[in-house]
Amino acid sequence: MAKWDNMLSMLWMLRSGRKFTAAQIADSLEISVRTVYRYIDALCASGVPVVAESGHDGGIHILESFKETPLFFNSVELKALVDAFKFTQGAGYPYTEELESALKKVENGLHDEQRHDLSRQTSGLDVISPARPPSVVPLLRDLEQAEKDGRTVLIAYRKENAGQADDREVDPYGLAYDRNEWYVVAFCHRSQAVRTFRVDRIARLEPTEARFEKPERFSASAYFRDQSEREREADGPLTVIRIEGEQDALNAVCGHWHLRHYLKERTDREARFLLDIPTVNKYLPTYLLMFGTAIRIREPLELKIRIREMAHGIAKHYEDDPD
Structure with a gap:
């Protein structure tokens, strides 16, 4: 069994409220007593109040005040989460606020030493994001929701070098991020074909009452590859x-x-x-x-x-x- 699986099994044993000796835990998990004490140190470092009492009524247990199961992230995994958040910010990912909120919940579960180490490890990487119209994020959310609901939308779309936007109804099949730009792959009712539209060129989006069914197993990335082949x-x-x-x-x-x-x-x-x-x-x-x-x-x-x-x-x- 992997280290983290063993630690989680040990945690569930201790959460039962009983007191265990190191030998009992070692026998149950088929590990050494020495490893049991290493796991106790790791659990304590993760914020779990494990107590080892000596004497006749002693044993290893968790304080009753402990209610939550910690997330076992090592320092590199925590760094990867923070760095990934920076890349989503740079890409204009439409749910960066929610991702930041989730990341803060993880960070709040760290003790001071872990938090300091995480800050030190992630201070050397920055993602320079291109300038984007402020409308792109709500457009991405609306397009994704339309895809989930199977709802046709009316967009005012401005082609490159075009003087003004023109209206067209489209069925959004999926979003893709390519070459620092967001695209929606959609069925265009005017051209009666699947087309790609750069999201930052959509001036306006309105939902309609019309519904559509997306082709089964449709993939925006596969569509881009197929277009390149053509x-x-x-x-x-x-x-x-x-x-x-x-x-x-x-x-x-x-x-x-x-x-x-x-x-x-x-x-x-x-x-x-x-x-x-x-x-x-x-x-x-x-x-x-x-x-x-x-x-x-x-x-x-x-x-x-x-x-x-x-x-x-x-x-x-x-x-x-x-x-």
């Missing part, structure tokens, strides 16, 4: 693209909104992609050229030659320019 130039043939380079440059290439779906293998110095040849020929040379000498194409040879020709053409273009 944006390929062709179904095949496929070719392996092997790129070597500096870590920061590889991070940028692997994080590209389209290429990341075709990443097959990644090391500190190399990335391998599997992509159709028409897409490779049409888009990749221009995109990869911007990284200059920070990357080097290892495969395929045709891509390497194309980038070399483009670089030579650019150099020649400026060769005869007057200074």
Whole structure:
């Protein structure tokens, strides 16, 4: 049995109100007496008032004033919870207040030494959040509620570079957070197809009386992947693209909104992609050229030659320019 399971079993034994000897606890849990005392120390550190009395009527027990079962988090788990909260704040997660409230309940159960250690361990990480319209959080809540209720909503949506928003009825299927932006994947009644809408471009949202049923097992992340697949130039043939380079440059290439779906293998110095040849020929040379000498194409040879020709053409273009 795992340590935390043993500690919880020991706690339930002690909460019965009886007094136990260390040997009785050890026999029941099939652990050593030495381990029993280590668990007593750990329970006390978690705020459980375990008392060990010697003498004829002595034994190990918990003070009657104790009512709650502690949550057994080690220092790294507590740090992970606080850090996760920082990331949700940075993402604009619509339930950060509720998450903060839950986190405070956990922190209130810590003793002073644990609280000080947690503050020290979490002081070195901050998440810089992008500026977002204040309307995004209530919109995310409303869209999520509409998805749960199966209720069609009327939104005023402004496309990129559009002068004004236009109205459309949509059935929200799910929310997705991608590239620092929130999206709702929804069935658009006007286009009669599933579409993605950036939430920060929704100027207004109103529930309607209409109802809908979401497709069974629908996944917003799977929809994004499928859309990326459809944006390929062709179904095949496929070719392996092997790129070597500096870590920061590889991070940028692997994080590209389209290429990341075709990443097959990644090391500190190399990335391998599997992509159709028409897409490779049409888009990749221009995109990869911007990284200059920070990357080097290892495969395929045709891509390497194309980038070399483009670089030579650019150099020649400026060769005869007057200074």
